[in-house]
Amino acid sequence: MASLDQKLVLITGGAGLLGLEHGVAVATAGGIPILVDIDVEALAAARSKFAERMPNSQLETRVADICSRAALEELADEISTSLGDVDCLINNAAVNPTMDDGYSMISGALETYPIENWSREFEVGVTGALLMIQVFGAKMAGRGRGSIVNIASDLGVIAPDHRIYTPTRNMEDVTSFKPVSYSVGKHALIGLTKYVATYWGHVNVRCNALAPGGVFNGQNESLVDGLEDRIPLRRMAYHDEYHDAVIFLCSDASSYMTGQVLVMDGGRSVW
């Protein structure tokens, strides 16, 4: 049985939709999740939701900007004093422009995609993950034990099919595109996963990526239909459907696995 008994698991972007789910998964397996997020209010809301779902489990939350090395070093010192050694790190934070909000409408097309958006998204999704690995992964390497899980995406192994963002399904009619930074950043995160796996394999620190497909969260019907057409299992993921994968990758159940990408996308990437 996969177990995370009393293991400290740091989860970046812990206040978001999947961050909370990773926290619930960790607690279900007996571990202690530490949700780290830059958004104070969202973190408080995540705390309440966690308490409702897991009333008997310990949860830790910390406010920090993962793009600041100084803030992360301070966080590492504080956690080490108050809680102990971090056993697992889940790099989950990202700027994830959903296709239902105004963000993508502004940023859409490749030709005019603002470089400041590209830079910010890379700063959080790729540089932030690297900084976390530098600070917390290095401590794991020093102790000769640890597991790092980078949350990529199906768009880390395939390119977006922009036709799902228009009801006509014609590329000529698409006005709102998944930003180029998202897919490229997720490919980069998978590259980082492989690099860290070979860099620290000899000191027993494993690093794998999870590539989830889209989670249904009330997106508009046309988008959902378009996505489901491209998914062999004919549906988006349920919000709690990655729990076992997270437990598997964090725990000794995956002790002989490193540098790999676990793709859970309803089969989307095999078409």
Ligand SMILES: NC(=O)c1ccc[n+]([C@@H]2O[C@H](COP(=O)([O-])OP(=O)(O)OC[C@H]3O[C@@H](n4cnc5c(N)ncnc54)[C@H](O)[C@@H]3O)[C@@H](O)[C@H]2O)c1
């Ligand atoms: N939701 C999906 O359908 C889906 C599908 C595939 C992959 N993913 C990936 O899963 C991860 C989580 O997705 P989500 O939907 O929960 O996203 P989300 O937007 O709900 O959560 C992201 C969290 O990251 C936090 N964050 C942003 N910048 C930060 C910073 N500098 N420091 C600390 N925290 C910061 C945000 O405050 C937010 O709470 C992302 O990496 C995303 O790309 C999500």
